[in-house]
Structure formats: structure tokens, C-alpha cells
Amino acid sequence: MPATFQLSKNPAVNVVVSHRADGDFNSDVVLNIVLQQRRRKLVDLPWTQLSEVHGLTSQWVNRPGEFDGETGDILGTAEIGAVLGVWVGDCAPVLLIGKHSIVAAHAGWKGLRDGVLDSAAAFMSEHGDQVIEGFVGPHIQQCCYEFGEQDLEIMVERFGKTARGCDRQGRPALDVAACIRQFFNANKVPWLESGECTGCLSDKYFSHRIRGERERHIVGVWRTS
Template sequence: MKSIFTNRIGGYSTGVYESLNLGLHVGDEPTTVNRNRATLTEKYGPIQFMDQIHGNTVVSIKNVQEVLPPCDALVTNQPGIALAVQTADCIPLLLRSEGVVAAVHVGRKGLMNSIALRAVSSMRDLGAREITGLLGPSICGRCYEVSQEVSDEIIAVHPTAKAHTTSGTPSLNLSRALIVELQNIGVDATDVGVCTQENLEYYSYRRSGVTGRQAGIISL
């Protein structure tokens, strides 16, 4: 079983996408993005990427496909297939169990859509028992400033998401809320504790606007 969280170092993209941009949808040259992706394929074998839409769709795959329906979680029980989730502030969640793995895209909408819970359910349908999770680099509660209205909406469902910026304005700690949500269904998860907005080695939509995408990748 292998897993990694990439950063923006070690690729071929230039400008605002420098350098290991893995996102084909952000305005970077497709040939360059595919070259960046190929550097990871050399290490991890065939990689399945998603067309992420902040929804609640989970797709279970048995082989890498050029075209998938839009989704925000991938699950497989097939060795030799790497699953990838792209982010630039949202949480890349990697789930693992004996014989089953998943890659999940969890942002504010994904948390409200219970995408992680749906991914765990799909893993259990494939026979997963002891599932653990790892949350990759994402925007932290000090930086993820939101309006009071958005804060109220989220914490009504996920009270542990409540946070404040260093200046005292409302913000969200999505990682903390996600860990609690997973613990409530018997999944132990840990956070690598790296903030994408604070750390310049990572792409951050909040910090830069037009930017690239890093990825969380997992395989059996």
C-alpha cells in the first residue's frame, strides 16, 4: 500500500502554476500537466484522477478510465491502481483498509454533503473493516475566513468546525470537523497539519486565485 501528498515542487509548469501542477482544469497547458502527471505515473503506476464537483458521488473502479462521471471520491479494491484527489485548499482525504482504499475530496460543501461518510460506506460494501484516514495539506482554521452566515450554516451541522482567524473574524476548521465525523463512525483519522495558505510550497486558491493543484494519491 502506497500513499503520498504532492506539493508544487518538481514539475514542469511555469508562472502561477509553477511547477508540479496536476490540474487540467485551471488554465495550464494540458501537455505540461500531462508531463507532470507522467512523473508520478512512473513512481506509482496508473493513476485515476477525478472530475471533482463538490458533490456527494462516490465511484468504485476496477481499472483506470480516461473518462469518469463527475465525482468527489474514488474507491478500489484492485491492486496496481492509484487513486488521486486534487486540491488547492480543500482536504485531500486518503482512506485505507486491508484490501480497499479511497481518495476523497472534502471541502465545505463536501463536508455538508457527507462525502467522506459515503466513501467509507462504499469501502465497507467492498469488505473493508478496520479503516483509517489521513488528511493531507489543506487550509487551516486560522486562515479559512468565511462570512457569519456561512459559519452559522456549517456549525449548525458540524459544531467542531467553529473557528476564528487571528484577527477574530469567523472561520472554519474543516479538518477538525472531518476527524470528529469519521471518529463517530469508527474511523480513526489524523491530520498532517500543514496549511496550504500559509505554506508557499503548496498551491492555495485562497492565497493566489489562479493557481495549480496538488494531489493526494493512494494505492494498494
């Protein structure tokens, strides 16, 4: 059974998070017809799910289902009934909620380093809205995310010392959640986060980093009014 959420600042926005039992949503390997069936089982509305490349390319959906399968890591829409999907294994699915629009971002460490969240917020601003709330779905937490010292220093320089964590063995780790919190705090925006670790919860989520799995779960967000 997938998990569902409603956000307090804009109750017209709904969020669904798939679990392992809902199937694989890796659009690189799953047949499109199967992908469509699985997505419709979660939310029976048109979906847009990008081919994610850890970049900053954005697509604005003006009609439900537009740009499905196109390349990018940031999706936005003001349309009612248009589901934006972010598929992840260990990266963070981050949702930005506006007064009349939504933006979804695929935020891995490279995307965070390169400013994917700032780009997502600017994308919403370009379309005449501002972020009033955020949502962070399940992703790998510091307990499972041993990280190379050189790249970790880059992240600490960008996000501050809280980006530096340690895993269960006491080794240097990246605290992705802390990096995302820094973004929301800097923008004075409240947010909701699941706090779940894709590495730890093998019964619920897929993990490339911990278990070498190619399968992916998905987070969908849409407006009902």
C-alpha cells in the first residue's frame, strides 16, 4: 500500500509515495505500458515522469501528461489533475508547494551540489508563484551514506557543517536531509519530511547504494483544485 500525504498550507495538494509492493517505476527499464498501469494504480490521473539525469533541466506541464518521458530533473505545473512524478532509489524527492502551483525536484547529491533546489524555486517564481511549503520524501540518510572526503568537503562548503554526518560504522557520511533543511530554512519555508531511510527500510523501499537494486519507487504530487 502506498503512503499518502496532504500538506497543511495548501490542502488542495496531494502526495503519494509508492512502496516496494507497488512495483518498479524505473522508466529506464520498465516498459511504458507497464509503467502507465502502475502509475494509474497509484493515482488514476495523467502522469508526467521525466528521464532523470542528475541535472537542472526543467519542464513546465501545461496539460496533464505533457513531457512524460522527456529529459529533466525539475517538473512544475499549475494544472489541476496533472500528476508530477519523481522516481528515486536513494536520491531525495523534494516537492515545493506554492499558492497555485507545484514543483517537483529530483535531488541527488550532485543536484544538490549544483543548486537543483534553488533552480526549482526560481522555476516556480518564473511562473508567477512562490514557495509556501515543502515536502521531502524517503531517501538515503546519513546512517547508510558513507561519502568520500573530497566531495563531502564540497557539500560542507555549500551547505554548512551540518552536511557532514557519520554512518553506523562512524565513517564520514553525507547528511542529505541536513542539506535540504538548510535550503528550506534559508528561504523561511516550513516543510514536512518523511524521515525514512531507503537504505534501512528494505521491506518498503529500493536502494541502489545499499543493495545494488535497479528498481525505483516514485513520489507523485498533484492539485485537486
